Amino acid sequence: VSLQGIFSDVFRLEVTIAAVVFAIILVLLVVSLIRRRAGVTRRPSGRADNMPLEIGYAVALTGIAVFLVVVTANANHRESQIQEAARTAPDVARVDVTAYQWCWRFRHLDGPATADGTCTEDPSTRPVLVVPVGRPVELRLTSNDVVHAFWIPDLAVKSDVYPDHTNSLSMTFDHPGQWLGRCSEYCGTHHPTMDFYVRAVPEQQYQQYLASGGAAA
Amino acid sequence: MTTGTASRPKSPPERVRATAGAWLTTTDHKRIALLTIGTASFLFLVVGILALVIRAQLAVPDRHLVSNDMYNGLFTIHGSGMIYLVMTPIAIALGLYLVPLQVGAPNVAAPRVAMTGFWFYVVGALLIFGGFLTALGPATGGWYSYPPLADSRYTPGVGQSLWIAGVFIAVVGMMLQAGTVLWTTLLKRGRGVTMLRMPVFTWSSVATNLMVIGSFPALLAAMALLGVGRVFPQVFTDNQWNIGYQHLFWFFAHPVVYVMFFPFVGTVAEVLSTFSGRRFFGYRATVVSLLVFAGFSMSVWGHHMFSTEQSSNDYYSLTSILLLVPAGVEYFGFLATLVGGKLRFPAPMLFALAFIPQFLVGGLTGIMVATPVVDYQVTDSYFIVAHWHYTLAAGSLFGMFAAFYFWFPKATGLLLDERLGRWHFWLMVVGTNATFLPMFWLGLDGMPRRIATYLPGDGLSLPNLISSVGAAVLALGVFFWVINVVTSVRYRRRPAGDDPWGGLTLEWATSSPPAPTNFDDEHPLPPVRSFAPLLDEREREETAGENPEQHGTIGSRRS
Numbered sequence: 001v002s003l004q005g006i007f008s009d010v011f012r013l014e015v016t017i018a019a020v021v022f023a024i025i026l027v028l029l030v031v032s033l034i035r036r037r038a039g040v041t042r043r044p045s046g047r048a049d050n051m052p053l054e055i056g057y058a059v060a061l062t063g064i065a066v067f068l069v070v071v072t073a074n075a076n077h078r079e080s081q082i083q084e085a086a087r088t089a090p091d092v093a094r095v096d097v098t099a100y101q102w103c104w105r106f107r108h109l110d111g112p113a114t115a116d117g118t119c120t121e122d123p124s125t126r127p128v129l130v131v132p133v134g135r136p137v138e139l140r141l142t143s144n145d146v147v148h149a150f151w152i153p154d155l156a157v158k159s160d161v162y163p164d165h166t167n168s169l170s171m172t173f174d175h176p177g178q179w180l181g182r183c184s185e186y187c188g189t190h191h192p193t194m195d196f197y198v199r200a201v202p203e204q205q206y207q208q209y210l211a212s213g214g215a216a217a
Numbered sequence: 218m219t220t221g222t223a224s225r226p227k228s229p230p231e232r233v234r235a236t237a238g239a240w241l242t243t244t245d246h247k248r249i250a251l252l253t254i255g256t257a258s259f260l261f262l263v264v265g266i267l268a269l270v271i272r273a274q275l276a277v278p279d280r281h282l283v284s285n286d287m288y289n290g291l292f293t294i295h296g297s298g299m300i301y302l303v304m305t306p307i308a309i310a311l312g313l314y315l316v317p318l319q320v321g322a323p324n325v326a327a328p329r330v331a332m333t334g335f336w337f338y339v340v341g342a343l344l345i346f347g348g349f350l351t352a353l354g355p356a357t358g359g360w361y362s363y364p365p366l367a368d369s370r371y372t373p374g375v376g377q378s379l380w381i382a383g384v385f386i387a388v389v390g391m392m393l394q395a396g397t398v399l400w401t402t403l404l405k406r407g408r409g410v411t412m413l414r415m416p417v418f419t420w421s422s423v424a425t426n427l428m429v430i431g432s433f434p435a436l437l438a439a440m441a442l443l444g445v446g447r448v449f450p451q452v453f454t455d456n457q458w459n460i461g462y463q464h465l466f467w468f469f470a471h472p473v474v475y476v477m478f479f480p481f482v483g484t485v486a487e488v489l490s491t492f493s494g495r496r497f498f499g500y501r502a503t504v505v506s507l508l509v510f511a512g513f514s515m516s517v518w519g520h521h522m523f524s525t526e527q528s529s530n531d532y533y534s535l536t537s538i539l540l541l542v543p544a545g546v547e548y549f550g551f552l553a554t555l556v557g558g559k560l561r562f563p564a565p566m567l568f569a570l571a572f573i574p575q576f577l578v579g580g581l582t583g584i585m586v587a588t589p590v591v592d593y594q595v596t597d598s599y600f601i602v603a604h605w606h607y608t609l610a611a612g613s614l615f616g617m618f619a620a621f622y623f624w625f626p627k628a629t630g631l632l633l634d635e636r637l638g639r640w641h642f643w644l645m646v647v648g649t650n651a652t653f654l655p656m657f658w659l660g661l662d663g664m665p666r667r668i669a670t671y672l673p674g675d676g677l678s679l680p681n682l683i684s685s686v687g688a689a690v691l692a693l694g695v696f697f698w699v700i701n702v703v704t705s706v707r708y709r710r711r712p713a714g715d716d717p718w719g720g721l722t723l724e725w726a727t728s729s730p731p732a733p734t735n736f737d738d739e740h741p742l743p744p745v746r747s748f749a750p751l752l753d754e755r756e757r758e759e760t761a762g763e764n765p766e767q768h769g770t771i772g773s774r775r776s
Contacts, residue, residue, distance in 0.1 A: 007594050014588065018581035025552065026574055032555040033570070036493075037562075044495035045557030046756075054502045054549065061545040068538050068584065073531050075590040101371070121279070121672060146366040147459065149524065149597055153663030156594040160525045163365060164456035167526045184597040184665040186359050188366060189285050192668035 003079060003171055007156040010075045014068075086136035086170035093132055093206075097141045099148035099161040099183065102190035103127060111210025119194045128197045129181070130214075131173055132206035138170045149185035152198055160185055173200035234733075242332075245733050246325035249332050250314035251628060253394070256335075257306040260342060262695070264298035267291045269692055272652075276685035278673040288669035289357035290376070294345065296360035297380070301387050302342050304477040304613060309391050309429065311480050311620055312398045312422035314628065318724035319419045321407020321742045323734045326400040334393030341387025348376030356380030359667065361470065364462050365453035368446035378447050385440040388433055395429035398422060407723075407736075409745035413504070416722040416748050417490075417497050420504045421483025424511040428472040428479075431515055436469035460527050467518035475514045477609060479507065481572070481616025482547055488569040488619050489551055491718050493558025496749045499550040506543035513540055523592045530589040537587035544580055548573070563718070564638030568619035571646055576612030579604060582657070600660025606653040615645070618698070626713030629706065630729040637701040644694030651687025655680035715740070721749040 035041070086092060094109040103119040106129045117127030131137045141150055141161040148161040150169065159169045183194035201209065233239060240248055271291055274282045283291065317325050325331055348355035353374030358367035362381070365371055369378075402415070402423050415423075442462055446453050453459055490497040497503065517540065519533035551573055560566070582604040586592045595601060618641075626632050659680045664671065671677045705711065716725040724731070727740040736742045746753050 003590075003593075006590050010588060011585065011591050011594075014585045014591065018584070021581060022574070022577060025548065025577060028552050029555065029570070029573055032552070032558070033560065036555065036558050036560050038559050041559040044493055044559040046495070047557060048496040048498060048500060050499075050553075054499050054546070057549055058502070058542060058546055061542045065539050065541050068541075068588075069535050072534050072538065072588045072590070075588070076530060076534070079590050079593075123674075146371055147363055151597070151663075151665065153594075153598075158524055158593050158596070162456055162459060162525070162527075164454060164459075165527070180663070182663065182665050185363075186289075186366075186597075186667040188357075188371060189289070191289075191665075192285065192670055 002155075002174065003082065004156040006075050006079050006082075010071065013071065017068075083168070083170045086172060087138050087168060089136045092136045092138050092170070094138045094140065095129065095131070097129070097139050097150060097161070098144060099141070099150065099187075099194075100144040101146065101188055102183075102194045104129075104150075104181075104194070104196045106130075108210055108214070111207075111213075113210045113212070113214035115214050117196070119190065119196070121193055123195075126196050128199050130199050130201060130206065130209050132203050133173050133176050133200045134203065136170055136172050138168060141167045141169060146187050147185050148183045148187050148194070150181065151184040152179050152181045154179045155198075158184060176200050176202060244324070244328040244332065246317050246328055246331060247314055247628070247731060247735075249325075249328065249335055249394075250310040253306050253310035253313065253335050253338065256339060256342070257303050257310070260298060261303045262699070263346075264295055264303060265692065265695065267295040267298070269688060271295065272685040272688040274670065275681050277682065278671050278675070278678050280670060283669075285669045286357060287354060289359075289667070290348070290355040292667055293356050293359050293362075293380075294348075297345065297356075297384065299609070300360055300473065300477070301384055302338075302345065304609065304617070305391055305473060306338055306387075306394075307617055308425060308477050308480040308613075309395050309398065311484070311624075312419075312425065313394055315624065315724060316398050316419050316422050317401055317405070318727065318731060318735055319416050319722050320402060320405065320410045321723050321736065321745065322401055322405040323736070325397050326405050327397045331394050331397040334390040334397075337390025337393065338387050341383040341385070341390060344379045344383030344386065347383075348379050351375040351379070361463075361466055362443060363466075364443060364446050364459050365450070367443055368450035368453045369448070370450040378444075381440050381443050381447065385437060385444075388436055388440075392429055392433050395426040395433075399426035399430065402426075407742050407745070410723075413501070414745055414748050414750070416483075417486040417500065417503055418480070418483035418722070420507055421479045421486075424507040425476050425479045427508075428476050428511050428514055432469045432472035435465050436473075439465040439469065460525065463522055463525065464518070467521045468515075471518045471521065472511075472514045474605075474608070475510065477613050478616075479511075481613045481620065482507070484616050484620040484623070485569040485572050486547075486550065486554075487722065488565050488623050489554050489558075490749070491623075491720055492561045492563065492566040492569075493554050494561075494719065495554065495558055496721070496747070496752060497550060498553035498557065499546070500748055502546050503550045506546035510540065510543040510547075513543070517587075520587050520592070523589045524596050534587055534589055538584060540587075541580075541584060548577070563622070564633065564635055564642060565619045565621075565623035565718075567639070567642045568615045568622065571642070572612055572615040572619065575615060575649070576608060579607030579609075579612050582607065595660055597666055598660035599656045599664045599666060602666050603653050603656030603660060606656070611649045611653060615649075618642075618645070621698075623718070624724075625702075625705075626717050627724055627729050627731070630713050631705050631709060632711040632713045632717060633701050633705050634711070637697050637704075641694050641697040641701060644690055644697060648687050648689070648691025648694050652684050652691055653687075655684045655687075659684075716751075719755075721752045723750060725751055 096107040098105040104127050106115040115127050118125045143161045143163045150161055151158040159167045178197055178199045181196045181198050274280055354376055356377040439462055486497050517537045519528040520537045522528040523530050622633055659677055664677050713729050715728055726743050727736050743750055
């Protein structure tokens with residue numbers, strides 16, 4: 001299971017529940033607007049309370065809340081376990097990710113490769129984070145200046161990046177590909193163009209990349 | 218218009234009371250509240266125009282109407298202006314106007330303190346907008362102004378410093394007003410008005426003001442810390458202070474969301490029950506849920522920090538999701554009131570009805586963002602922008618307009634135009650949903666918040682265009698509101714009378730506008746036997762007409 005899988009499972013469940021609740025309330029609202037409009041109804045109800053109904057309803061709501069809390073906590077623990085397992089795997093590939101105003105630097109700890117770039121509107125100069133397919137990758141995120149956030153939207157991966165603090169983000173890339181990464185925490189003038197790419201390549205190509213010092217990918 | 222009796226102190230004649238000097242030094246809670254709401258309504262238009270510039274820039278990709286730094290200033294002043302200078306002051310001042318009337322008090326407690334609060338608020342607003350006159354422009358830190366970005370190393374310029382001082386002072390002003398209203402509710406109630414005979418709106422004001430007193434001091438501490446960072450920016454090289462600031466800030470900033478929400482829940486409850494012609498259903502459950510909600514609101518702040526990896530996500534997720542229980546109880550009251558009502562649909566009712574499904578979108582997506590594994594993906598994206606605009610714009614703002622149309626006749630003695638009100642309403646509904654619904658997709662498609670532009674290849678163009686067109690429609694709706702207010706006040710064609718709607722609560726028992734002492738010999742305080750005293754009276758008269766032998770029993774059955 002990937003981080004993206006956990007996100008989409010839980011998100012879909014919650015969207016479904018939300019859609020059902022929204023539909024029920026909308027139907028109740030529209031039906032009462034039609035049936036109780038002044039031209040049709042003779043008198044408003046004099047009743048101001050129905051305690052058993054209200055208490056029963058609050059208990060039912062609490063049940064739903066407990067269900068959601070359990071689902072949520074479970075998903076969060078699964079996510080932590082995946083990250084923990086990846087982080088402590090013997091074959092983990094480690095990369096130090098440094099954010100700064102306004103770009104990214106990726107320093108590989110398995111070889112002498114460092115990727116840099118300039119973050120402008122021109123995609124060809126963006127820095128590229130090269131990672132191996134099929135084994136865990138740990139990204140150790142820190143900032144040189146202000147708070148940034150490392151976000152790969154298509155993979156549902158995000159973590160804030162702080163100065164004087166290291167956050168760790170671990171995952172396994174299942175298949176080769178390239179994805180856009182962005183800074184999602186507002187960080188000043190050039191926040192909109194603080195973009196990068198993540199490229200997952202087969203192991204052999206990754207080793208070549210490391211050996212070449214970050215030249216060939 | 219005067220209280221010409223010997224038993225009460227005479228108020229000054231109308232010609233003296235109408236001067237600007239009399240307004241600006243007034244000790245009448247109604248005038249202090251109207252000054253605050255009037256100022257906030259004007260700033261609502263100003264800050265709304267900033268949002269239109271933002272939407273104009275984002276309407277098409279790679280557009281540079283304004284520089285990145287000016288864009289950052291615009292969203293900062295739009296967001297912080299709407300929160301600190303528009304919705305929070307209106308939320309508190311609505312209580313300042315209504316609570317003394319609804320609890321049968323002649324004035325607010327400590328009116329000079331409330332007036333001082335207004336002046337603090339004005340000074341704060343001037344300081345925040347003063348940034349536009351400085352060399353480097355207005356503050357650019359965003360409404361939460363995280364350090365180290367907001368310290369003097371990364372954001373030089375006087376604008377950011379003025380903003381910190383302005384927020385601090387405006388918030389002190391709001392605390393002063395909230396304190397006087399809370400004091401009035403607890404200790405200045407009129408004869409017969411027990412706590413459980415206070416209207417739902419007054420209870421919403423109690424919950425609001427408790428949150429103000431409990432949480433706003435944390436913002437003062439946060440702003441003071443940020444102020445230190447303007448002089449000694451090296452403080453924020455230490456992670457503890459950066460993350461510490463976030464905790465202080467959000468300890469204030471989650472409750473403030475409910476400060477900007479509860480008075481409009483109370484408004485919607487009053488409007489729904491008035492135009493349903495019945496008591497609000499589930500009064501006691503709603504009162505309890507408001508207080509529980511206010512209590513919980515102080516324990517959820519960390520859900521704004523899930524992606525920092527430096528907060529106890531399971532705990533904050535638990536408390537945040539539990540909020541659905543009190544929120545659900547309030548919705549039950551809304552719907553149950555309608556289900557048994559005899560409904561009329563003037564403009565305030567329309568806004569109150571639209572509040573129900575529109576705020577619900579904000580509430581249901583709120584559960585999603587209270588789920589850490591979902592929030593990791595959608596936080597700091599346009600999904601979150603859509604989420605809280607559904608709570609604050611599609612929700613609270615609609616509640617605010619419901620309040621405006623509902624109580625404008627009480628405050629001015631004049632009815633607003635219904636036809637213009639309907640144009641305003643329908644344009645707002647279309648505009649609001651067209652503006653904010655596409656933002657959910659923008660967020661899921663990977664658009665980070667607070668970006669000054671995007672590229673044609675990003676695949677974000679169509680939803681952004683729809684959103685910008687929606688903003689124009691929304692603005693047109695607000696324009697109808699302005700026209701409505703201006704023409705109604707100018708031509709004075711529609712006198713409201715004391716009680717144009719068939720109101721349930723005490724403010725409708727006095728004149729429009731109410732006398733300086735709220736109730737006088739011409740408009741004495743009626744007997745209060747429940748939270749809907751005027752309905753009790755009407756029912757008693759009706760019953761007395763039908764079966765004289767039951768006289769006196771119906772009106773008191775709920776006491």
